[in-house]
Amino acid sequence: MIFFWFLLTAALIIYVQGVLFRRYSLRNLKYTRRFQKNTCVSGDEIELIEELSNEKWLPVPWLRAESQLSAHLKFRGGDNFAVSSGQHYQNHRSFFSLAPYTKLKRTHRLTPVRRGVYTLSSITMTGGDLFGSIGVSQQIQLHGELLVYPKAADVPVHELPHHSWQGETEVRRYIVPDPFVVAGARAYQPGDSYRQVNWKATARSGSLQVHQYAYTASRTLMIYVNVEDGESMWRTVTNEALIEQGIEWAAGAALAVINEGMEVGFAANMAKEGEIDSVRVLPRSGHEQMNILLDMMARLKLERTEPFRTLLAQETGVGYNGLDLLIISAYWNDELERESERLRGLGHAVSVWTLPSAKKLADSDSLQEGRAGA
Known part of the structure; x- marks a missing residue:
């Protein structure tokens, strides 16, 4: 009898706590x-x-x-x-x-x-x-x-051809002295104008000194990324890792140009999440522009919005002249070459970086300038 009451009490406790926790646990x-x-x-x-x-x-x-x-x-x-x-x-x-x-x-x-x-x-x-x-x-x-x-890849932006060189960014190689950027002073040489005389440096040194001007450049780079991982691709990307590599190359090129104080823009035959049109960001300088580009690159969908040759053909009517154009693509054919030649005919310098095959993606030396022209 005691065992019966024990079982009954245990069953009652289990039932009551079950009802209690079912109703109030959450x-x-x-x-x-x-x-x-x-x-x-x-x-x-x-x-x-x-x-x-x-x-x-x-x-x-x-x-x-x-x-x-x-x-x-x-x-x-x-x-x-x-x-x-x-x-x-x-x-x-x-x-x-x-x-x-x-x-x-x-x-x-x-x-x-x-x-x-x-x-x-x-x-x-x-x-x-x-x-x-x-x-x-x-x-x-x-x-x-x-x-x-995207992680910005280390890319050889300095190897790209260039057109416009006059601005506010000091560069390492000789282009043209900028009279608005003074880097220091040097001794007077025959042919120097007296308007270049640095009187403070002359007084300190006791000999005639003139302004030493920095060599500066202003590059406007437009980057194009092709989402097509092959010539026969229709809409869906098969080799996603390959295109992701291209986006990282684009981020690296943009960051390098921005860090030099120059202008950079971006376009691709992809859309952002929630949109249907190809993305396009006009060239600008500054780290705010870099944040805009990174935000947009992060939101890119790996789906084709239009053939890449169509995107390049539309660029011929944009109205810009004398830009540096960087094209990143998994392949290159005669149609794309014709479009790039039209862009060169407008005075642009065009360079093509061809993405490596999938088995070479891990090779850091695979980044090469596929084609270049001015």
Whole structure:
């Protein structure tokens, strides 16, 4: 008889706690998930931060937070969470246990291995009773975004042909002395104008000194990236790694030009996420322009908006003259050569960098100037 009452009491306790936790386990729970920062460069390690608070008298014996994230976010191993990855997406599961009126903060380290836009859209919370036999779920909407910039490749921008050289940026090689940029003073030489005399330096040295002018240049570079990974491609990119390499080359060329104080623009037969037209950014200088380019490159979709030859043909009617044009493409054929010749006929200097084959992508020496002309 005692055993019977023991079983009855145990069954009643299990039933009551099951009803209690089913009804209240997910109540007054606050959960947030966010990235440590909103932007980073591909390959940087950042943090994904989870914060959970139990604002009620009832403990939470166990809680599972499950969400789907991009497979391009590589998590470092750790306790109390699990990741199962597929080709494009991965399931991320975190496990918690909270006492009454407690807060918990958990940090996961991850590395984005590819540029792009990564969002935190929703998460499913599942909690249950003391014995794990009953579970109740609730979906929470999240609003978080991580913008991953392409990693700027180290590219030989100095090898590009050039046209316009007069401006405010000092360069290492001789082009033309700029009378507005004074680098110092030197001794007077026959042929120097007396208007160039540096009177302060003359007084200090006791001999006639003239201004030493810096050699400066102003380059306006327009970069074009072809999303087509082969001549027969229609819309969808097969070799995504190859085109990603091209975007990194473009980022590297733009950064090198910006750091020299020169102007750079960008165009591609790709659209940004949520748009349908080919992207185009007019040439400008300054680090704000670089941020605009990186933001746009991060949001590029690897889908063709129009044939690359059409994009180049449209550039002949833009109205610019005497620019430096850099074309980055996985292939080169007679049609593209004809379009580049038309651009040269408008006074542009055109250079072509041909992307390497997939098996050579890891070779840092594979970047070569495929064709160049002025």
